[in-house]
Amino acid sequence: MKVLLSGNEAISRGAYEANVSVATAYPGTPSTEILETIRQYPEIKAQWAPNEKVALEVAIGASLGGARSLVAMKHVGLNVAADPFLTLSYTGVGGGLVLVSADDPGMHSSQNEQDNRHYARLAKVPLLEPANSQEAKDFVGIALQISEQFDTPVMLRTTTRISHSKSLVELGERRWSAQVPFEKDPAKWVMVPAHAKFRHLFVEARLEDLAEWIWRSGLNTYEFNDRSIGIITSGVAYQYVKEALPEASILKLGIAYPLCPKQIRIFANEVEKLYVVEELDPFLEEQIRMLGIEVIGKEIIPKTGELSTEIVRKAFYPEDYELFTDRPKPLPKRPPVLCAGCPHRASIYGLKRLGIRVTGDIGCYTLGALPPLSGIDSCVCMGASIGMAEGLTLADPKYAGNTVAVIGDSTFLHTGIQGLLDAVYNKARITVVILDNRTTAMTGHQDHPGTGVTLSGERTKAVNLSKLVEALGVEFVAVVDPLNQEKFKATVEEALAFDGPAVVISRHPCILKVRKKQDPYYIDPAQCTGCHACIQIGCPAISVAGCHNAINQASCIGCGLCVQICPEGAIKKVGEASA
Amino acid sequence: MPKVTNIALVGVGGQGIILAGKVLAQAAVNAGFDVKLAEIHGMAQRGGSVITQVRFGEQVFAPTFGNGTADYLVAFERLEALRHLPLLAEQGVLLLSDTLLQPITTATGMAAYPRNIIEQLKEKCPRFASFSAEYAAEKLGNPKVANILMLGILSTYLSDIPETAWQEALDQLIPEKYLAINKEAFATGVGLAAQQNEVAG
Numbered sequence: 001m002k003v004l005l006s007g008n009e010a011i012s013r014g015a016y017e018a019n020v021s022v023a024t025a026y027p028g029t030p031s032t033e034i035l036e037t038i039r040q041y042p043e044i045k046a047q048w049a050p051n052e053k054v055a056l057e058v059a060i061g062a063s064l065g066g067a068r069s070l071v072a073m074k075h076v077g078l079n080v081a082a083d084p085f086l087t088l089s090y091t092g093v094g095g096g097l098v099l100v101s102a103d104d105p106g107m108h109s110s111q112n113e114q115d116n117r118h119y120a121r122l123a124k125v126p127l128l129e130p131a132n133s134q135e136a137k138d139f140v141g142i143a144l145q146i147s148e149q150f151d152t153p154v155m156l157r158t159t160t161r162i163s164h165s166k167s168l169v170e171l172g173e174r175r176w177s178a179q180v181p182f183e184k185d186p187a188k189w190v191m192v193p194a195h196a197k198f199r200h201l202f203v204e205a206r207l208e209d210l211a212e213w214i215w216r217s218g219l220n221t222y223e224f225n226d227r228s229i230g231i232i233t234s235g236v237a238y239q240y241v242k243e244a245l246p247e248a249s250i251l252k253l254g255i256a257y258p259l260c261p262k263q264i265r266i267f268a269n270e271v272e273k274l275y276v277v278e279e280l281d282p283f284l285e286e287q288i289r290m291l292g293i294e295v296i297g298k299e300i301i302p303k304t305g306e307l308s309t310e311i312v313r314k315a316f317y318p319e320d321y322e323l324f325t326d327r328p329k330p331l332p333k334r335p336p337v338l339c340a341g342c343p344h345r346a347s348i349y350g351l352k353r354l355g356i357r358v359t360g361d362i363g364c365y366t367l368g369a370l371p372p373l374s375g376i377d378s379c380v381c382m383g384a385s386i387g388m389a390e391g392l393t394l395a396d397p398k399y400a401g402n403t404v405a406v407i408g409d410s411t412f413l414h415t416g417i418q419g420l421l422d423a424v425y426n427k428a429r430i431t432v433v434i435l436d437n438r439t440t441a442m443t444g445h446q447d448h449p450g451t452g453v454t455l456s457g458e459r460t461k462a463v464n465l466s467k468l469v470e471a472l473g474v475e476f477v478a479v480v481d482p483l484n485q486e487k488f489k490a491t492v493e494e495a496l497a498f499d500g501p502a503v504v505i506s507r508h509p510c511i512l513k514v515r516k517k518q519d520p521y522y523i524d525p526a527q528c529t530g531c532h533a534c535i536q537i538g539c540p541a542i543s544v545a546g547c548h549n550a551i552n553q554a555s556c557i558g559c560g561l562c563v564q565i566c567p568e569g570a571i572k573k574v575g576e577a578s579a
Numbered sequence: 580m581p582k583v584t585n586i587a588l589v590g591v592g593g594q595g596i597i598l599a600g601k602v603l604a605q606a607a608v609n610a611g612f613d614v615k616l617a618e619i620h621g622m623a624q625r626g627g628s629v630i631t632q633v634r635f636g637e638q639v640f641a642p643t644f645g646n647g648t649a650d651y652l653v654a655f656e657r658l659e660a661l662r663h664l665p666l667l668a669e670q671g672v673l674l675l676s677d678t679l680l681q682p683i684t685t686a687t688g689m690a691a692y693p694r695n696i697i698e699q700l701k702e703k704c705p706r707f708a709s710f711s712a713e714y715a716a717e718k719l720g721n722p723k724v725a726n727i728l729m730l731g732i733l734s735t736y737l738s739d740i741p742e743t744a745w746q747e748a749l750d751q752l753i754p755e756k757y758l759a760i761n762k763e764a765f766a767t768g769v770g771l772a773a774q775q776n777e778v779a780g
Contacts, residue, residue, distance in 0.1 A: 004608050004616070029620055108619050132615075165642035166604060166616040242640040310645030331662050332690035334682035336592065336627035367625065372687045444620070535687045540626050543686035554722075 005169045007162040008033035010133035011100060013169070014140030015070045016041040019177045020098075022062035024048075024055040026414065027443040028074030029109040030163035031102035035072060036446070039455055043174065048446060048455045051382070051414040052077035056084045056099065063097040064189065066180040068144055072100040075116045076381065080415065082119070085153070087191050089123040090199040092151035094180055096144030100156045102163045105279045106306035109442075111362065111379060113304070115280035120155045120257040124203050126210055127155045127257035128219070129235040133167045135254065141175075142219070150206055150213075157256075159279065161236045161306065211258045219254035220263060229316070230271025232264070232284060232295075237277050237307055244313035256284065261291050268293045275300075277315075279307050338367050340541040341557035343508030346482035347406065347435055348375035349537050349561070350489055356402050356496070357392060361385040361416070363408035364442045365435050373538045382411055386419030390428040400429035401496050407432065409465065410440035410448040417472070423501040424473040431495040431502045434465060437510040445513055469503045476502035483508055485564045511557060518558030519574050522551050527570035534562040534571065583636035584737070585644045589663040590655030591680050592626050595726035599653075600631035602730055602748045607635035609744035617642040626683075628659055635739075651736065653729055655712075656680050657696040664703060672736060673704045676712035676729050708732075708775050715767055724764035727753075731768020735776075 005013065011034050015023060023046040025035040038046045049055035052073040059071040073081060078101050085099065101119065104110040120127035128143050130136040136158065143154035187195050214220060226247045233241050234253040241250060251267040253259075268274045268288075276285040276297040285297035300315040301307070314321045338345045348368035351358050352375035360366055360376035361384060369376035378388055385405035393400040407416045412434050423430055440446040447453040452462030466477050476498040480491045488506065495502035520541075523534070528548040535544060541555040542562060551562075553574065563571045586603065588596045597618050604616040612635040619629065632643050646665045654660030655676045667673060677697075685692040693699075700707050710732060716725040727749070734745050745765065753761045 002608075004604055004614060032620075160619070161617060161642050164618050164620055166601075166614070166618075167639075167642070168608065168613060236642070239640040239642065308643055308645055309641045331658060332682055332684045332692060334591065334626075334628040334658070334662075334684070336625035337683045339625065364625065370683075371689060372683075532688070538683055538687065540683060540686065543681045544688045 002168045002170050004166045005133045005137070006033065006164055006166045007130065007133050007136040007158050008102075008164070009037045010137035010169050011072070011140055011156070011158070012038035012041070013171065014137035015044060017137070017172045017174055018141035018144050019068055019175055020044055020070050020140070020144070021067045021179075022059060022069040023071070024058045024069070025072040026050065026052050026055055026077060027440050027446040028077050028102070029443055030104055030158075030160040031072045031074045031077070031100060032443045032446065033163075034100060035455060036444075038070075046455055048448060050449050052081040053084060056081040056088070059097055059099075060084060060088055060091075063093045063095045065094065065182050067095045068097075068177070069095060070098050070100065070140070072102070074110065075101055075103040075114055076110065076112065077101075078116055078119055080382065085119070086123050088153050089125050089203055090191055090196055091189050092199075092202075093147050093153060094182065096147035097153045098140060098143040098147060098156050099153055100158065103157060103159045105159050108160050111381065113280060115283060116155075116157055117256060117283045118281070120157070121283075123153075123155075124207055125152050125155055126150070126255060127157055128254060129157050129256045130162055130254075131235055131238045131252070132162070133165070133169045136162060137169050139254070150210060151202075152206055157235070159236055207258050211260050214255055214258070214260040215263055217255065220260070221252050221254070222267060223250040223252065224270065225249045227270060228272045229275065230267060230273065231275045231277050232267065232288065233277040234284070235279070237279055237312075240307050240309045240312045241277050243309040245316060253284070259284070259287050264288055264291060264293060268295075277301055277307070277312055280304075335370055336367060337370075337538060337540050338364060338373075339511055340539055340555045341511040341559035343437055343482050343506070343511070344368060344435055345373065345537055345539065346485065346488065346508070346559070346561050347433060347506045348373050349565075350482055350485055351375055351404055351406070351433065351492065353489065354492060354496075356404055357389075357399055359385040359388040359392065359403065359405045361405070361407040361411050363411050363435070365406060365408060371538070372536050376406065383407070383415030383419055386416055386423060386430070386432055389430040389432070390419070390423050390426065393428055393430060403430050404492070404496070405430060405432045406435055408441070409434060409436040409438065409450050410446075412465070413449050413463065417468070420469060420474065420501065420503070421472050428501050429499070431492065431498075431504060433492065433504045433506050436465060436505050436507040437513070438507075439510050439513050441510045441512065445510065465505055474501055474503050476500065477505070478503075479505045479507055481508050482506045483559055483561060485561070511559070520551065520553045520556035520558050521560070521563060521571050522553065522574055523549050524570045524572055527568050529568055529570075531567065533565050533567060537561060537565060583634050583639050584651075584739070585649045586633045586651040586653065586733070587649045587663060587666050588631045588633070588653045588655070589659045590629060591659060592629050594629075594655045595723060596629050596631050596655060598752070599726040599730055600633055602727065602745075602752050603633050603733070604635075605748035605751055606734075606740050606745045607633070609747045610740040612636060612739070613639045615639045615642040628662065628682075630663060651733060653733055655725070655729070658682065658692065660700055661693065661696050664700065667704060670706065671704070672706040673700060673708070674729060674732055675700070675707070675709040676725050677709045678713050710771055710775070712768070715771065716764055719760055719763050719767060721760055724761055727761045728764040728768040728771075731765040732772040733768075734765070735769055735772040
């Protein structure tokens, strides 16, 4: 039976069919749905980890114990997991281990568009790149076979257009495979220098064996057509090539690292002009050039953003595209916004009123950096807000007692704890505001160690944030609801005045999670002076209407933040008498 | 290359565009086509401009398509219709659920919401039909089913996908609790399209 599956859904199905028994991840777009859909298979023990490093370490342990395991993360997640990943390449595996890296060319929901294929080369592990959902499913099984046959972790790299595109998939059954029991083998599993030296030799030999094996693997396919143009490509770029240049000859790489030099040479000799069409970096191109083969790539294919059929066609036939040169005049942008009633708005606005520096982190609240809120001064990576706030105070003492780091609950548990530990250790005069909305909101409301619920929906111990930060040595800890602006402001001011690192837990559940709508508010035009103070909070329910402002009754959820901001008392609850 | 039908569903995060895209893609699967659907999750969903692309035909390669190649553009908001209009092929059809949602940039007065969108759409697109889909959906009891109502309208243009394929797709994808109202919305859309065609004819 053929069913329509996203790449992510197909990967979970592939894990099920290939007898995976342990799956771990930290949520991150575009990878999140892999674990969310894998939990439908009770045969697989699937769990969220607090971060990608821990997720991978759990998977390595499962592999050591002989289980087939899968770990999934977004591209930047692999930066966090890089430490275990690079040495895992040396130890190799027990049960097969596949690491899914979901890259985000075009940055639909990411802070950078790094090309994670480099990690495969850095770690010297094989890299599979599916070009549709069918391959996404099948490649999980193939990756596990390779993993066990060559004693290596295998990287399965998708991109947003593979992860979040749906196409037809032929389903199979779960295939049983024997679990190799744990065997004490320090030369393989204990990576001290004396052992690692030998494992490094093994890793280099493994790459050569793999390059030889690829030749017969059937993972890379030739499609000979018109031989004046020959294209080497992989992943979703293959689909754009098929559409943009249906007449071209193609070498489609299912395994994009290591390359099989023999195979590349044969293809290069069969075509008049050789091209590489790949998204982001010249990863294949540079390796092909190192083989001494002439090739055209990034001279015509962009290094930034996503590719498309149009971009590929344009690269080869620029003369066809004169038609599309007239640029229409720019329309008002529609950036994403914090939801009406979002507690983050209250926190960010409350901090903005204090006129202080605010280092930001990764989550919905990053949207608070956009106008009109413009209340966040930085965003680098998960957990960076705390170390960066501390760094600011080192750069200039005037920022001490005057700088706040904002970080979500899930992000704090991901990699914020160490930053705070550093602030305590080095006596930094910063305030950390933990925006505790009791969920991982941006990626679609996943549970985490602070929510008391596991991926499979079981109750578990919820970490107590106040006690946790106290245990780290923080001596000022307060919990406040940001929707009470007066109290929020007073609490943060007290924290800033404290001589040492302080933590304010700004607690209010995500509005999408609670979905409790109270009576909406309206603006009494008789009292509104058109000062637009309420507009400055950037609530999607409030808009400029003539010289006054108006609240959209359908979108207002009655959070009451704007009421506390209106200097005229012109905002009133529907149903209450107007003055 | 065999003909592939390209359809873009555009609007604002929260309007049910992802679900509409799934139903459309499933209906095309049920009708026996090869199908690809491209959607975007994560940050793009928070009230931002969203687009889902559905392609069906004998064999489909790329999950997305470019400017000047959409056979149908189904827009759930005026400004988003105008923004994505360059996608439409010369003889492409634009179906608009006529609502106006201020983006944060115009709501806060940082930019002006264009005044004459409908005139511009009419001028640039000879095959343009506009519907008060949210109003019609609200009359059925839930303005949120405007997404499925628009699919009902679209279905009258897609003669390759039989009615049964659509009904089956709704059965497969809509939770039991909401199935009746969504089927009603779909039927209402079919009816609205028929009326529109009579007016146009």
